[in-house]
Each structure stands twice: as C-alpha cells, then as structure tokens.
Amino acid sequence: MSGRQSGASAGGTVDRDDPIGPVEFDVDAAQPLVFDGDDAAAADVATPPPPSPGRRWAVRGVVGGGVLLVLTALGFDVADLLARAFATSIALGTAAAVVTAGAAIGLVVLLADEVRSLARLRTMDRLRDVGALAMNSAGGRVGRDYAAAITGLYRDRGDVATALERWRGSVGDAHDDRELVMLIDRVVLADLDRRAEALVLRAARDAAIASMLSPAAVIDVAVMLWRTVRVIRQIAALYGVRPGYIGSVRLFRHMMGNLAVAGLAETGHHMAIEALGGTLAAAVSTKVGQALLNGLLTARIGIAAMHQCRPLAFNADNRPSLAGIRRALLTVPRDIL
Amino acid sequence: MSIIPSTDWALQTLEQWGERAGTLFQNRIRLGVTGLRRSGKTVFVTSVIDNLLRAGRLPFLDVIAEGRYQAARLEAHPRHDVPRFAFEQHLSALTGPVPAWPEPTRGLGQIRLLIRFQPHSPLRRRVQRQSTLVLDIVDYPGEWLLDLPLLTRDFATWSAETLALADRPPRAALAAPWRQALAAVSPTGPADETVMRQLADAYTDYLHACRRSEAGLTLLQPGRFIEPGDLAGAPLLVFCPLPPPAGEVLRPSLYATMAERFEAYKDAVVGRFFRDHFAGLDRQIVLVDLLGAMTRGSPAVSDTAVALTTALEAFRHGRGYWLERLIGVSRIDRVLFAATKADHLAVDQHDDLAHLLGGFVADARNAIRFAGASVETMAIAAVKSTVSVQSPHLGRTLSCVRGTPLGRTAPTVLYPGALPARLVPPYIDTGTVRFLDFQPPPGLGDDGRGLSHIRLDRALQFLLGDVLT
Ligand SMILES: Nc1nc2c(ncn2[C@@H]2O[C@H](COP(=O)(O)OP(=O)(O)OP(=O)(O)O)[C@@H](O)[C@H]2O)c(=O)[nH]1
Ligand SMILES: [Mg+2]
Numbered sequence: 081m082s083g084r085q086s087g088a089s090a091g092g093t094v095d096r097d098d099p100i101g102p103v104e105f106d107v108d109a110a111q112p113l114v115f116d117g118d119d120a121a122a123a124d125v126a127t128p129p130p131p132s133p134g135r136r137w138a139v140r141g142v143v144g145g146g147v148l149l150v151l152t153a154l155g156f157d158v159a160d161l162l163a164r165a166f167a168t169s170i171a172l173g174t175a176a177a178v179v180t181a182g183a184a185i186g187l188v189v190l191l192a193d194e195v196r197s198l199a200r201l202r203t204m205d206r207l208r209d210v211g212a213l214a215m216n217s218a219g220g221r222v223g224r225d226y227a228a229a230i231t232g233l234y235r236d237r238g239d240v241a242t243a244l245e246r247w248r249g250s251v252g253d254a255h256d257d258r259e260l261v262m263l264i265d266r267v268v269l270a271d272l273d274r275r276a277e278a279l280v281l282r283a284a285r286d287a288a289i290a291s292m293l294s295p296a297a298v299i300d301v302a303v304m305l306w307r308t309v310r311v312i313r314q315i316a317a318l319y320g321v322r323p324g325y326i327g328s329v330r331l332f333r334h335m336m337g338n339l340a341v342a343g344l345a346e347t348g349h350h351m352a353i354e355a356l357g358g359t360l361a362a363a364v365s366t367k368v369g370q371a372l373l374n375g376l377l378t379a380r381i382g383i384a385a386m387h388q389c390r391p392l393a394f395n396a397d398n399r400p401s402l403a404g405i406r407r408a409l410l411t412v413p414r415d416i417l
Numbered sequence: 418m419s420i421i422p423s424t425d426w427a428l429q430t431l432e433q434w435g436e437r438a439g440t441l442f443q444n445r446i447r448l449g450v451t452g453l454r455r456s457g458k459t460v461f462v463t464s465v466i467d468n469l470l471r472a473g474r475l476p477f478l479d480v481i482a483e484g485r486y487q488a489a490r491l492e493a494h495p496r497h498d499v500p501r502f503a504f505e506q507h508l509s510a511l512t513g514p515v516p517a518w519p520e521p522t523r524g525l526g527q528i529r530l531l532i533r534f535q536p537h538s539p540l541r542r543r544v545q546r547q548s549t550l551v552l553d554i555v556d557y558p559g560e561w562l563l564d565l566p567l568l569t570r571d572f573a574t575w576s577a578e579t580l581a582l583a584d585r586p587p588r589a590a591l592a593a594p595w596r597q598a599l600a601a602v603s604p605t606g607p608a609d610e611t612v613m614r615q616l617a618d619a620y621t622d623y624l625h626a627c628r629r630s631e632a633g634l635t636l637l638q639p640g641r642f643i644e645p646g647d648l649a650g651a652p653l654l655v656f657c658p659l660p661p662p663a664g665e666v667l668r669p670s671l672y673a674t675m676a677e678r679f680e681a682y683k684d685a686v687v688g689r690f691f692r693d694h695f696a697g698l699d700r701q702i703v704l705v706d707l708l709g710a711m712t713r714g715s716p717a718v719s720d721t722a723v724a725l726t727t728a729l730e731a732f733r734h735g736r737g738y739w740l741e742r743l744i745g746v747s748r749i750d751r752v753l754f755a756a757t758k759a760d761h762l763a764v765d766q767h768d769d770l771a772h773l774l775g776g777f778v779a780d781a782r783n784a785i786r787f788a789g790a791s792v793e794t795m796a797i798a799a800v801k802s803t804v805s806v807q808s809p810h811l812g813r814t815l816s817c818v819r820g821t822p823l824g825r826t827a828p829t830v831l832y833p834g835a836l837p838a839r840l841v842p843p844y845i846d847t848g849t850v851r852f853l854d855f856q857p858p859p860g861l862g863d864d865g866r867g868l869s870h871i872r873l874d875r876a877l878q879f880l881l882g883d884v885l886t
Contacts, residue, residue, distance in 0.1 A: 102851035103810065105830040110806035110819055113764065218768030250476035253805040254764050254871040266482050
C-alpha cells in the first residue's frame with residue numbers, strides 16, 4: 081500500500097485479518113473526533129524524551145558534581161559571611177540575609193527557566209518528528225495529536241491568535257493526518273515563516289550596512305556576532321522556543337551542524353559570486369563585497385535557525401530561500417552610496 | 418462569384434481566428450465532469466460552484482490560502498442553444514428546510530463561472546493587476562456517457578458485443594422478452610417500421626429492466642434509449658442490436674436499415690454531443706461511485722469498470738501545444754479520478770478508498786499517463802452529509818460515520834466495515850462492507866461559507882491550481 085500506512089491499522093482500530101462486519105451503533109455512545117483533548121494531547125507530545133544512555137549520564141554526573149561542590153563551597157562562604165555580618169550588628173546581618181535570599185531565589189528562577197527553555201527546544205525536535213510521522217500516516221489520530229500540540233504551544237500568543245482562529249475555521253472532522261499537518265503548516269506556520277524571513281532580512285541588512293560603514297575589521301566581526309545572536313534568539317522566540325542562555329548555546333551548536341547538513345556552508349568564493357554575480361564582483365570594492373558577504377552569512381545563519389526552531393520540517397515548496405534575501409541585499413550598496 | 422460572400426467568409430474566418438487567439442491568451446478552462454449515472458456529477462458541479470462563489474471552505478486551494486482570490490461570479494454562457502445548469506434550483510433543494518438530493522439529470526446543462534484573482538508572480542502583477550479565469554462546466558445524464566464508445570464501433574461489432582453481454586447473467590433473464598422478439602424476425606427480412614419499432618421498444622424495455630434491477634447495471638447502450646432528452650420518439654432511436662445476418666444483406670432489409678440508423682445515431686447524436694461538449698475539454702474529473710457499485714455487488718462493479726474504461730477511450734489526453742490550441746484543438750492535460758461519496762466512510766478509511774480506486778482504474782490511468790497528462794486519485798465528497806465519530810465496540814474503538822440515512826428520520830452511527838485491499842473484476846461480494854445512502858445534512862450551507870465537502874479544495878487545486886497562479 082504505497083508506503084503510507086493503511087488508515088485502519090494506523091488508527092489502531094481494525095486489522096484486515098480480523099474483519100468486523102458492518103455494524104450500526106447507538107448514536108449516544110459515539111464520541112466526536114475533535115480536538116477536545118487539546119491540553120492533554122499537547123502535554124503528551126511535549127513531554128521530554130526518556131533519559132539517554134550511560135555516557136551522557138556520566139557527563140552529567142561530572143558537571144553536576146562540580147556544580148554541587150562549587151555550590152557547597154559557596155554555601156560555606158555565605159554562611160561564614162552571614163555569621164560575621166550578624167556578629168557585627170543585627171541590622172547588617174539582616175540586610176545581608178535578605179540580599180542572600182534574593183540572590184538565591186533569583187538563581188533558582190534563572191535555573192528553572194533554563195531548564196524549561198531546554199525542554200522547549202527538545203519539544204521542537206519531538207514535534208518535528210511527530211509532524212513527519214503524521215505526514216506519512218493516513219488515519220486521523222496522529223495528526224490530531226500534533227495539531228493539538230501546536231495549538232497548545234501557541235495558546236498564549238496574542239500574535240498567533242488570528243492564525244489559530246483561521247485554522248480552527250478551516251479544519252474539520254474529515255481531514256486526515258496529512259491534511260491536518262498540512263493545514264497547520266499552511267495556515268499557522270506559514271505566517272510565522274513570513275515574519276521570520278523578515279527578521280532574517282533585517283539582520284542581514286544590518287550586518288551588511290554595519291560592516292560597510294565600520295572603520296575597523298574588529299568592529300565588523302563584533303557587530304555581526306551580536307546581530308547574529310540576536311536574530312537567532314528572535315527567531316527562536318517567534319517559533320515559540322524562547323531560549324535561555326544554555327538553550328541559545330545549544331541552539332547555536334545544533335545550527336552549526338545544520339549549516340553543514342543543509343549544504344549551506346559553502347566556500348567564500350562561491351558566496352562572493354553568489355552575492356555579486358561574477359563580473360560585477362570585480363567592479364565593486366572589496367569592502368562592499370565583504371559587507372555583502374557578512375550580510376549573506378548572517379542570513380544563512382538566520383535561515384538555519386528557522387530550520388532548527390520550526391515545529392515542522394520545511395518542505396520543498398516553503399523552504400526559505402537565500403535568493404530573495406540576496407536580491408534585497410544587493411540594493412544595500414545603492415542605498416548607502 | 419460576387420465579392421460579398423468572400424469578404425463574409427474572410428470576416429468569419431478572421432473572427433474565428435481572433436476568438437481562438439483570444440482563448441489562447443485568456444484563461445479559459447473547460448472542465449469535463451465525467452461519471453456514470455448516479456455517480457454524483459450534478460452534486461459535484463453544484464458544490465464546486467457554490468464553494469467557488471463563497472470561497473469560505475477551500476483552504477487547500479492555493480489562490481485562496483495565499484489571499485489572492487478576489488471573487489467569482491456566474492455569467493451567461495455565450496452559447497444560447499444549450500440550457501443553463503439549474504444551479505440555484507439544485508442548491509435550494511440541498512439547503513432547503515427538507516434537504517433533498519437533486520433529481521437524476523434528464524438533459525444537458527451548461528454553466529460559466531468567472532473567477533477574479535491576483536496573479537502570483539510579481540512580474541505578471543505589474544502588467545496585469547487582476548486575472549480572470551473563465552470556467553465552463555457541462556452537466557448531462559450519466560447514461561449519455563456510454564454513447565462515446567459507440568463512436569469507434571460499427572453496427573456489427575456493437576451488436577455482437579451487446580448480444581454476448583445479454584447472454585450472461587444477470588442480464589440473460591432480463592433480456593428474454595427482447596430475445597424472443599428478435600427470434601421472431603429475420604434480419605434479412607423487410608424493413609417494416611412497425612416491426613422495427615417493436616424491436617426497439619423491447620430493447621428499450623430490456624435496458625430499463627437492467628437499470629432497475631437489483632444488480633444496478635450501468636453498461637447500457639445507447640444512452641438516449643434510456644434518457645432520450647429531446648429525441649423521444651425520433652426515428653433515430655428505432656434500432657437495436659441484431660445477430661449477424663445469415664445471407665447477403667440487401668439494401669432495404671431490416672438489418673441494413675437498422676445499421677443505417679445506428680450510423681445516423683452515432684453521427685447526429687453522439688458525434689455532435691462529443692464535438693460540442695467533450696472535444697474541447699482542458700481538464701477532466703472522473704467521478705466513480707465505487708462504494709455504490711460495491712454495495713450493489715459484483716456485476717455492478719465489473720459493469721462500472723468496463724463502462725468507464727471504454728468511455729474514457731474517447732477523450733484526447735496529453736499535453737497540449739499552443740499551436741494546437743490556436744487551431745482549435747485541445748487536449749486534456751490533467752485528469753483526476755475521484756471516488757465520490759467518501760463521506761460514507763470515516764476519515765480513517767479515506768486513504769484506503771483512494772487506493773482502492775487507484776487499483777480499480779489502474780489501466781485507464783496508465784494509458785492517460787502514457788499519453789502525457791498528469792493523473793491523480795482522491796477520495797472526495799462534494800456534499801459532506803456525515804460526521805466522523807468514534808464508537809467503542811468489543812473493547813476497541815471504531816471510526817464510524819454519523820448521519821441520517823435516506824428514508825429514515827433519526828440519525829444513526831455506522832461502521833461500514835473494512836474496505837477490501839483490491840477491487841479487480843470479478844469482484845466477489847462477501848458481505849463484509851455495507852454502505853448507507855445518507856440525506857443531505859440539515860442546515861447545510863447555513864454559515865454562508867459554501868456547502869461543506871470533503872477534499873473538494875484539493876481536487877480543485879489539482880484541476881485548476883496551475884491556471885490560478
Ligand atoms: N453522501 C453523499 N452522497 C452523494 C454525494 N454526491 C452524490 N451523492 C448521492 O448520489 C446521488 C446521485 O448524485 P447526482 O449528483 O445526482 O448524480 P449524477 O451523476 O448527476 O447522476 P445522473 O444525473 O443520473 O447522471 C445523490 O442523489 C446522492 O444520494 C456526496 O457528496 N455525498
Ligand atoms: Mg445529474
């Protein structure tokens with residue numbers, strides 16, 4: 081049956097080997113096939129994956145142990161400090177205690193946030209897997225779970241509300257898994273994609289203009305780095321990842337992998353040609369060329385971030401392309417000069 | 418020779434060429450809705466038009482999803498000699514206080530829809546702020562489709578085929594009165610008008626009996642014998658298949674006269690119908706009521722297979738060339754095979770239905786692909802009259818449909834059974850599936866977004882998506 085699972089077995093309902101003949105049922109016993117399990121299903125899909133094998137635990141042990149040791153040492157120091165403060169005066173002691181408590185609470189909140197952000201990042205990976213699964217199945221359940229997870233993910237987002245509303249208006253009980261995912265893709269995610277592409281374009285322009293105007297190469301690199309990190313975080317937040325610091329580092333690492341995998345990292349030479357078109361390259365000063373290259377690199381990283389943060393893999397039709405950004409970038413020198 | 422007719426002729430030619438050149442640049446699509454009787458043509462056309470007019474329920478049509486769709490409007494068809502498709506009447510029947518399906522179609526009906534949209538490419542948008550697509554659709558009785566295979570057959574071949582078919586069950590019993598009448602006359606005998614009319618009447622009765630029979634036979638030729646349209650009683654319809662004559666056939670004999678009428682029928686009725694409404698098609702949807710055929714049993718399934726395959730042979734498929742269009746020839750370059758009434762099954766089984774149809778029409782599909790046209794298979798419902806629900810049964814959850822069956826007043830929940838994996842003739846019905854015909858749902862189209870459907874938007878995207886860019 082041409083690669084796709086048969087609907088009956090995909091839904092876990094009926095096997096061909098054990099046919100149930102035609103049956104009529106009581107109308108009241110039937111349950112509608114809707115997304116009423118929104119939260120439950122979302123939680124189901126969004127739970128973190130099961131713990132990974134030994135090696136990673138060893139690494140975690142080492143890191144965790146180190147952190148624990150440092151914390152213990154810090155604890156002794158703080159206790160010492162507090163004791164001395166109280167010895168000096170009650171007022172000083174109380175003040176120190178309050179400050180310490182504040183710092184501790186802040187640290188815990190920060191850490192919790194980091195942990196949650198990491199979980200969100202992993203959720204995206206899982207969502208992408210579930211989405212791919214649903215695209216290849218023909219029942220009605222996987223797609224419904226996936227759709228519920230996505231609506232759960234963007235539930236509190238005012239800027240996605242209209243798209244979600246539109247999606248709710250167009251989805252029905254007769255859409256199969258594939259169509260449910262395609263609808264999410266076309267109605268909800270397409271909107272985010274457009275905004276993400278605008279962000280990437282803006283970052284690329286900024287990087288290009290900054291390096292065109294900057295007097296020193298060091299400033300170039302600094303601006304580009306800053307702009308790149310910023311656009312990654314913006315894109316992540318747009319798709320609902322909201323990365324923390326550790327999360328950002330992780331994202332960056334994933335993305336570098338993605339750059340290579342997607343074949344995006346090409347030679348500088350090729351990029352220069354791409355940016356300017358062979359003959360033109362010679363005509364424009366190296367400074368401008370370099371600036372455009374920087375812009376293009378920023379754009380590439382931004383696009384890689386889109387791949388990394390989107391809860392559904394791009395398909396051949398909606399994959400973001402560098403071409404449009406390249407065209408927009410080429411107008412930059414004209415705008416500036 | 419005076420100069421006037423020749424300028425007349427020149428003007429006419431010029432006009433014709435101008436019109437053709439016009440169609441080359443204007444987006445005009447003639448969509449052929451092909452289907453045997455009761456396959457759902459009329460409901461499909463009604464739903465397509467209503468949904469395009471309201472554009473509220475077509476998320477998979479790119480032009481709408483991308484926000485480029487402006488509006489659509491019905492327009493009078495420039496050909497005034499063909500009746501208009503009674504869209505409003507069918508729509509109000511479906512959406513009325515007592516929803517009802519349209520009556521079986523008795524004659525031709527054509528309709529033209531103008532669709533305004535913004536072009537997709539920025540370049541074209543600069544030249545042309547908005548484009549217009551002219552969509553022409555013709556509806557007709559499904560019986561007439563079966564006339565198309567006659568075009569490639571002569572009287573002797575057709576007679577032999579029809580007589581052989583009538584010898585096999587379940588037709589043999591129904592054919593008995595006509596075969597008796599046939600046995601009483603000699604094909605080489607005189608062409609007596611009364612005798613011929615008796616024979617034709619007996620044959621028509623036989624066709625009607627086939628249509629009415631439990632087996633639900635669809636391979637009934639000629640189509641006008643059952644649905645005469647405006648030809649009722651015309652001498653063109655006074656013939657029937659005859660066994661091969663024993664001796665030499667003399668001109669005024671029964672056989673010769675009937676053969677002449679057969680040829681006249683082919684030429685004046687079938688040929689004209691084909692030239693007027695099928696020769697210039699650009700896109701085609703083949704509606705197949707697979708579920709209905711399965712319910713009626715094995716003879717209906719094999720009848721449907723033969724009828725569809727032979728009817729499709731008449732169409733010109735392939736990739737059209739602009740030069741061909743200029744000289745007024747066109748080819749069908751996209752064909753969609755659609756299993757209709759998918760709402761008789763829960764969503765879980767739609768894919769199975771599409772695969773079943775794919776296997777069922779595999780030969781025709783290959784032939785069309787070979788000719789160069791693109792082909793797709795889908796399970797659709799032009800008017801969705803059920804809701805997919807789940808019911809517990811023996812410790813499992815079954816996906817069922819809920820709707821009100823025709824002839825009942827209360828809704829029911831039905832699990833129709835698992836579809837067979839293949840449907841190749843001779844298909845043997847094992848009673849593992851049963852489908853119910855449902856009434857159109859109450860309150861259909863009340864939300865003003867267009868009739869609710871299943872996958873009509875994906876069907877339209879395949880058929881028209883590329884011209885709506
Ligand atoms: N449930 C359901 N039933 C349908 C649908 N479309 C058609 N039907 C059923 O099929 C019957 C025939 O539909 P029509 O559209 O009249 O069929 P047709 O091809 O125009 O038939 P002829 O005019 O006789 O050639 C209807 O009376 C309905 O019972 C559909 O989308 N869903
Ligand atoms: Mg009809």
